[in-house]
């Protein structure tokens with residue numbers, strides 16, 4: 001499903017964030033990257049959805065070289081929970097969760113129903129939390145909204161940065 005071939009990411013200041021990394025993830029597999037702070041975990045994940053471009057090597061998704069796939073199109077197939085959660089502060093919990101279904105052009109009702117279903121799944125009652133704004137949630141509740149948002153369109157690939165590894 002995902003294949004890294006000799007992927008390296010280095011920066012102009014001489015930092016090598018990822019050094020000649022090769023691995024393969026099969027469909028249905030759950031893979032965790034474990035290592036000390038600064039070892040390149042976030043960089044590795046961001047290269048999968050092209051938020052960061054490798055300096056060398058190739059990354060394949062379902063056999064296609066991702067450098068040939070339009071980044072926007074690519075990201076719609078990949079749910080991504082970032083390290084700082086990154087909810088939209090001006091959108092409600094329900095609207096945040098429905099972000100990708102909206103982008104994909106789902107009918108409004110279907111997108112909202114799906115968002116409510118996902119909020120329920122992560123333990124947030126949509127009737128209680130759906131109309132709140134992110135600042136009205138605890139840190140852990142925000143993280144759960146981030147997970148619900150990433151799952152909303154049932155993407156084939158899900159990237160979860162810390163603290164979601166736990």
Ligand SMILES: Nc1ncnc2c1ncn2[C@@H]1O[C@H](COP(=O)(O)OP(=O)(O)OP(=O)(O)O)[C@@H](O)[C@H]1O
Nearest residue numbers: 011013015016017036037038039040041042043044
């Ligand atoms: N723009 C940049 N220029 C130079 N070095 C960078 C840049 N961005 C990241 N780095 C370095 O790349 C390395 C890998 O960073 P990355 O964010 O992938 O680490 P991480 O494994 O996710 O760490 P953490 O567990 O702290 O989140 C770090 O040493 C970081 O300082």
Ligand SMILES: [Mg+2]
Nearest residue numbers: 041042083161
């Ligand atoms: Mg990180």
